[in-house]
Amino acid sequence: MTTIDRKGAKVPALGFGTWRLTGDPCTRMVTAALDMGYRHIDTAQAYENEVEVGAGLAASGVPREDIFLTTKVWMSNLAHDRLVRSAEQSLRDLKTDYVDLLLLHWPSDDVPMAESLEALRQLRERGLVRHIGVSNYTVALLGEATDTHGADLLCNQVEYHPLLSQRPLLAAMRARDMVLTAYSPLGRGQALRAEAIRETAEKHGRTPAQVALRWLIEQDGVAAIPKAGSESHARANLAVFDFALDDADRAAIGAINGDNRLIDPSWSPAWDAA
Numbered sequence: 400m401t402t403i404d405r406k407g408a409k410v411p412a413l414g415f416g417t418w419r420l421t422g423d424p425c426t427r428m429v430t431a432a433l434d435m436g437y438r439h440i441d442t443a444q445a446y447e448n449e450v451e452v453g454a455g456l457a458a459s460g461v462p463r464e465d466i467f468l469t470t471k472v473w474m475s476n477l478a479h480d481r482l483v484r485s486a487e488q489s490l491r492d493l494k495t496d497y498v499d500l501l502l503l504h505w506p507s508d509d510v511p512m513a514e515s516l517e518a519l520r521q522l523r524e525r526g527l528v529r530h531i532g533v534s535n536y537t538v539a540l541l542g543e544a545t546d547t548h549g550a551d552l553l554c555n556q557v558e559y560h561p562l563l564s565q566r567p568l569l570a571a572m573r574a575r576d577m578v579l580t581a582y583s584p585l586g587r588g589q590a591l592r593a594e595a596i597r598e599t600a601e602k603h604g605r606t607p608a609q610v611a612l613r614w615l616i617e618q619d620g621v622a623a624i625p626k627a628g629s630e631s632h633a634r635a636n637l638a639v640f641d642f643a644l645d646d647a648d649r650a651a652i653g654a655i656n657g658d659n660r661l662i663d664p665s666w667s668p669a670w671d672a673a
């Protein structure tokens with residue numbers, strides 16, 4: 400598995416997303432994903448599946464140190480003490496001594512950013528989290544966290560797929576040596592219908608999902624975490640390390656209208672222009 404090496408971390412370029420996976424199917428899919436070679440698992444307290452993800456990790460038999468495990472703190476837990484308790488509960492639920500990456504799930508004006516970042520820093524100092532980061536942060540918020548508050552962030556996890564260009568954010572993150580983890584990398588299925596994706600897939604004898612994922616992980620500092628509800632989808636999504644896109648493919652995919660944001664709840668920040 401290709402890794403993205405940043406700030407002492409080795410982030411597997413392809414991870415397994417678990418949003419909307421719950422109960423036994425979640426445990427089974429996490430175990431299956433690890434058995435077939437995934438080494439990067441993404442969960443969140445808000446997904447209400449950390450217990451099942453933890454059970455899936457335990458059942459797989461893959462050594463904990465070989466897995467890059469991410470979880471997230473929900474917006475209602477951004478105040479210092481609540482954040483610490485949230486992270487400690489996540490570790491209990493996941494049945495692990497540490498997570499590799501803890502993210503602030505969404506920005507919020509309710510708690511000063513510096514307070515949440517300080518809580519993350521303390522958790523890292525205690526060894527409960529190896530790396531810290533954010534999710535759904537814009538260029539401006541990223542600047543505030545890193546330049547104003549001096550936070551040493553590994554990652555910003557954001558929506559990114561062929562239907563949503565993230566050029567300004569990518570530039571801001573590369574300037575800070577950060578990993579951009581692409582969530583909803585298949586555009587929740589919608590990116591697979593784009594003509595340029597389908598034509599490129601046909602040209603390479605691959606599936607549209609493989610082309611969309613390959614397009615992401617070929618980019619400097621970008622990881623992708625597709626969710627799959629079946630072993631066949633999970634296995635297909637992992638098979639993206641034995642082919643490459645060429646300049647014509649990248650031009651065709653880059654020409655897709657990149658202004659199609661799919662995850663835009665009422666609490667979203669003022670997004671960067673596409």
Ligand SMILES: NC(=O)c1ccc[n+]([C@@H]2O[C@H](COP(=O)([O-])OP(=O)(O)OC[C@H]3O[C@@H](n4cnc5c(N)ncnc54)[C@H](OP(=O)(O)O)[C@@H]3O)[C@@H](O)[C@H]2O)c1
Nearest residue numbers: 416417418582583584585586587608625626627628629632
């Ligand atoms: N930080 C955040 O705020 C945030 C927000 C959204 C998502 N995320 C993370 O990102 C992960 C992925 O995002 P997502 O779940 O929104 O969307 P996604 O991964 O872009 O798409 C998932 C959809 O694509 C389908 N699919 C998967 N593999 C496929 C394949 N090979 N061929 C055809 N269809 C395929 C899945 O169907 P099946 O289930 O039937 O396989 C599912 O309907 C989440 O699970 C979560 O971990 C984070």
